[in-house]
Amino acid sequence: MPLESGSKWRLVLSALLISAVILELDAQEQGVTPGRTPKPSKPKLGKSTKKGPRAVTTKPKTKATPAAEAHNLLTQVLNRGKFKKVGESISVQTGDTLELRCRGKPVQWSVPPYLEEDDDGRLRIVQHERYGTLTLVNSTGADTGEYTCYPMYCEDTDCRKEYNKAVKVFVFFPDPQELFVPSSDYYEVIQLRTNWPTVLPCQVTSPEAKVTLHREYPPVEVTVDGMEISFNVKKGFTINRPRPHHAGALYCVASLGNLRQSSTKYMLIYVNYPMAPPAPVIQASSSSVVVGENLRVSCTVMGEQDVVVEFTWEYPGQQIGRPLYTQESISPVGGGAARQQSQSLLLVDEVRDVDQGTYTCTAQNLQGAKSVSTTIKVVPKTKPKKP
Numbered sequence: 001m002p003l004e005s006g007s008k009w010r011l012v013l014s015a016l017l018i019s020a021v022i023l024e025l026d027a028q029e030q031g032v033t034p035g036r037t038p039k040p041s042k043p044k045l046g047k048s049t050k051k052g053p054r055a056v057t058t059k060p061k062t063k064a065t066p067a068a069e070a071h072n073l074l075t076q077v078l079n080r081g082k083f084k085k086v087g088e089s090i091s092v093q094t095g096d097t098l099e100l101r102c103r104g105k106p107v108q109w110s111v112p113p114y115l116e117e118d119d120d121g122r123l124r125i126v127q128h129e130r131y132g133t134l135t136l137v138n139s140t141g142a143d144t145g146e147y148t149c150y151p152m153y154c155e156d157t158d159c160r161k162e163y164n165k166a167v168k169v170f171v172f173f174p175d176p177q178e179l180f181v182p183s184s185d186y187y188e189v190i191q192l193r194t195n196w197p198t199v200l201p202c203q204v205t206s207p208e209a210k211v212t213l214h215r216e217y218p219p220v221e222v223t224v225d226g227m228e229i230s231f232n233v234k235k236g237f238t239i240n241r242p243r244p245h246h247a248g249a250l251y252c253v254a255s256l257g258n259l260r261q262s263s264t265k266y267m268l269i270y271v272n273y274p275m276a277p278p279a280p281v282i283q284a285s286s287s288s289v290v291v292g293e294n295l296r297v298s299c300t301v302m303g304e305q306d307v308v309v310e311f312t313w314e315y316p317g318q319q320i321g322r323p324l325y326t327q328e329s330i331s332p333v334g335g336g337a338a339r340q341q342s343q344s345l346l347l348v349d350e351v352r353d354v355d356q357g358t359y360t361c362t363a364q365n366l367q368g369a370k371s372v373s374t375t376i377k378v379v380p381k382t383k384p385k386k387p
């Protein structure tokens with residue numbers, strides 16, 4: 001039986017013991033999706049949702065191109081036709097126009113996800129003969145984010161992005177009213193996986209804002225030491241090695257001048273995330289069973305405590321609907337380290353000829369799946385000897 005893709009979700013859900021919340025596995029990997037060109041203007045009613053281009057960001061591999069050379073490709077066009085090389089980040093006053101020019105024929109752009117979804121006619125992308133321009137008018141703090149230019153490599157009409165030549169600039173639009181890039185969600189659920197860096201994406205609109213991290217209950221400021229938790233003005237806070245005590249409701253506070261504002265709330269849920277896929281061991285009560293006897297096949301996984309393992313079986317009688325049944329159990333393993341044994345036991349009562357063949361157990365956790373098999377031979381009953 002092939003593992004359905006939904007199976008990973010079920011695991012996540014059972015791991016969380018919450019069935020109502022669907023988590024985006026890679027919510028924290030939020031980023032600009034390379035490869036999407038801004039959609040044409042499509043006025044939307046109501047608020048924007050934060051779904052959408054949140055692909056697993058395969059970071060374009062930055063080759064050893066000197067940064068200076070790369071940034072020559074991208075310039076900011078200022079008033080009266082003046083050009084300015086851009087560094088890693090720039091600030092543009094809200095309400096002003098952002099104009100970027102990128103050398104290449106053609107080029108493609110990627111913009112912050114919000115802008116990609118809710119383009120309301122303020123963004124204009126034009127390709128000239130030797131360069132492309134991106135113009136964003138009537139800017140707001142919400143436009144803060146990463147703007148990337150990808151020079152394209154073309155053969156006839158077949159073009160592809162040259163990822164190693166991508167140039168990015170982070171643009172802040174300091175907004176006198178909004179210190180945080182607004183979010184339409186009142187709160188955001190974020191999964192904390194064991195030893196997996198997690199980002200709380202409270203993005204400020206001004207690089208000058210002072211940002212602190214707070215826990216809702218008990219109400220305390222969280223220490224940001226740069227090791228366990230670090231801050232990046234272009235990203236937010238990162239919990240570098242999540243532990244169970246990081247879970248709970250957190251939010252950021254930004255202050256600048258007389259202004260002090262709170263971000264969206266982040267509900268952090270801790271998930272025991274396995275270090276590796278499971279390594280199941282299969283064992284049958286006997287490799288050769290007499291018709292009419294019972295057979296037990298066990299599939300055992302030793303793993304980290306509280307890591308959910310899901311078992312699926314394939315067996316010879318499956319097609320004809322042999323009603324086998326399984327028993328699953330979890331038991332702690334002694335010896336200090338927090339480990340547990342998960343086991344699925346397949347029980348075949350009164351073995352028949354059709355039960356002969358290969359028994360396969362697949363064990364899956366959030367890191368992956370592994371299958372193991374064993375072969376069972378069914379032998380006829382020895383006829384009682386005639387006297």
Ligand SMILES: *[C@@H]1O[C@H](CO)[C@@H](O)[C@H](O)[C@H]1NC(C)=O
Pocket residue numbers: 120121122137138
């Ligand atoms: C920009 O703002 C001005 C003044 O509010 C308005 O007239 C204009 O239509 C806006 N432009 C776009 C493209 O939204």
